[in-house]
Amino acid sequence: MQPPAIPGAAGLPLVGSALHYARGPLGFLEDTARRGDLVAMRFAQHRAWLVSDPAHVEQVLVKSAGSFMKDVFLRDLKRLLGEGLLTSEGAFWKRQRRLIQPAFHRDKIAGYGRTMVDHTVRMLDGWRDGTTIDLHSAMMSLTADIVTRALFGTDVDDMHEVADCLDVLMTRLADPLFTIFPTLGKLPLPSNRRFEAVAQRLDAIVRGFIAKRRAMGHPAQGDDLLAMLLNARDEDGSQMDDQTVRDEVLVLFLAGHETTALALSWTFYLLSENPDAARRLHAELDAVLGGRAPTLDDMPKLEFTGHVVRESMRLYPPAWALGRESTEAFDLGGHRFEKGSWMWMIPWTIHRDPRWYNEPLRFMPQRWEGDFQKSIPKFAYLPFGGGPRVCIGNQFAMMESVLLLATIAQRFALTTAPGQRIVPEPSVTLRFKHGLRMALTQRAGATA
Numbered sequence: 001m002q003p004p005a006i007p008g009a010a011g012l013p014l015v016g017s018a019l020h021y022a023r024g025p026l027g028f029l030e031d032t033a034r035r036g037d038l039v040a041m042r043f044a045q046h047r048a049w050l051v052s053d054p055a056h057v058e059q060v061l062v063k064s065a066g067s068f069m070k071d072v073f074l075r076d077l078k079r080l081l082g083e084g085l086l087t088s089e090g091a092f093w094k095r096q097r098r099l100i101q102p103a104f105h106r107d108k109i110a111g112y113g114r115t116m117v118d119h120t121v122r123m124l125d126g127w128r129d130g131t132t133i134d135l136h137s138a139m140m141s142l143t144a145d146i147v148t149r150a151l152f153g154t155d156v157d158d159m160h161e162v163a164d165c166l167d168v169l170m171t172r173l174a175d176p177l178f179t180i181f182p183t184l185g186k187l188p189l190p191s192n193r194r195f196e197a198v199a200q201r202l203d204a205i206v207r208g209f210i211a212k213r214r215a216m217g218h219p220a221q222g223d224d225l226l227a228m229l230l231n232a233r234d235e236d237g238s239q240m241d242d243q244t245v246r247d248e249v250l251v252l253f254l255a256g257h258e259t260t261a262l263a264l265s266w267t268f269y270l271l272s273e274n275p276d277a278a279r280r281l282h283a284e285l286d287a288v289l290g291g292r293a294p295t296l297d298d299m300p301k302l303e304f305t306g307h308v309v310r311e312s313m314r315l316y317p318p319a320w321a322l323g324r325e326s327t328e329a330f331d332l333g334g335h336r337f338e339k340g341s342w343m344w345m346i347p348w349t350i351h352r353d354p355r356w357y358n359e360p361l362r363f364m365p366q367r368w369e370g371d372f373q374k375s376i377p378k379f380a381y382l383p384f385g386g387g388p389r390v391c392i393g394n395q396f397a398m399m400e401s402v403l404l405l406a407t408i409a410q411r412f413a414l415t416t417a418p419g420q421r422i423v424p425e426p427s428v429t430l431r432f433k434h435g436l437r438m439a440l441t442q443r444a445g446a447t448a
């Protein structure tokens with residue numbers, strides 16, 4: 001039997017869907033997903049398919065993973081991130097993943113729990129009742145400190161400048177117009193010159209940071225990830241050069257802080273909009289912790305806290321879009337696709353599909369109680385992706401999100417500041433277009 005024809009996305013002659021996309025990527029993708037489980041899109045001369053059936057998503061990410069590589073948008077990030085774990089492919093990626101994986105073993109991550117809570121408590125000691133803060137910046141700075149301390153074994157002041165540089169560069173690299181029309185990036189525009197200058201500064205800081213550690217002795221001291229990278233040897237005895245170490249440091253720093261900062265920021269925004277959920281969260285924290293800072297041992301008892309994080313990442317997945325390009329022809333849903341096909345899997349739309357989520361637009365942490373997750377298809381929820389390229393930091397991130405949420409929410413209730421506009425901005429990650437200012441109210445009984 002012939003499979004049904006693949007429907008097409010809204011578009012115009014010549015440009016295809018490029019203008020529709022540019023006007024609002026999330027709205028465009030929602031409209032496209034409503035047209036079918038597999039929808040054809042065209043952006044100028046490039047064709048792409050939106051894949052929304054969780055079984056098809058599983059096929060692309062897991063079962064047929066060997067027939068795909070990261071798509072051109074991610075490959076573009078190589079200009080910034082080089083051959084780091086997020087962007088590299090093939091045998092090189094496999095070797096690096098094997099090498100870095102031990103830093104993320106369950107036992108190893110358990111040791112980071114204390115660092116996470118200590119840094120958060122230090123941040124909270126500077127918060128004052130009745131003030132309004134830029135919460136997203138506070139979360140970015142906190143998670144940058146934590147990942148630097150946990151993975152690189154040090155508090156590096158320069159890492160804040162690294163974070164600022166990355167912010168500038170990622171915003172520009174995330175603009176699909178520069179990928180679809182690459183000549184734009186080569187024009188002598190002030191924005192292009194600024195891009196190059198910031199990229200050079202970033203490179204210099206990270207290389208300086210590596211040189212400092214190398215200068216402290218050989219083999220590199222410490223049991224952190226940086227020492228592991230510097231000391232690792234191939235079977236032939238060769239070591240990673242500075243360029244490879246630089247690429248991995250940048251990727252882990254970038255991937256390791258902005259996503260978690262966003263997950264927490266969206267969570268506090270959602271709690272502010274949903275006072276019943278906030279009340280239930282506070283009740284759980286008071287009952288389990290009774291005013292003391294959380295530890296890793298509390299995690300199993302902080303059940304609702306975990307559901308709050310899961311539900312927040314459902315509605316506002318920090319990694320809102322995943323893309324792959326096929327390296328050979330393949331079959332999906334009864335259709336044949338050529339080598340070079342772009343396949344897009346969009347957690348933003350999949351997580352809002354009423355087939356899997358009752359009242360999908362409502363924030364309902366309690367939906368995750370009991371066996372709910374087992375009752376939906378595996379790839380109906382994919383905040384961390386899946387298959388061989390699944391997020392290496394997923395357990396680190398879940399632990400960090402739950403511990404930070406518990407530590408902060410125990411001491412402060414946060415309310416979105418009056419007049420704050422909330423508009424999601426789908427860059428590489430799902431950001432806040434107008435920032436997130438929140439008012440702090442110290443909770444009764446909490447110590448300042």
Ligand code: HEM
Binds near residue numbers: 251256382
């Ligand atoms: C809430 C927080 C996080 C979210 C939502 C998230 C999401 C993701 C997703 C969806 C991918 C797969 C991308 C793809 O398949 O194209 C990914 C990959 C990756 N993530 Fe995360 N991540 C988070 C936190 C972290 C943390 C804390 C670290 C490190 C400390 C990290 C490091 C990485 C790396 C290195 C990769 C590339 C892995 C590979 O291709 O081998 N992430 N992340």
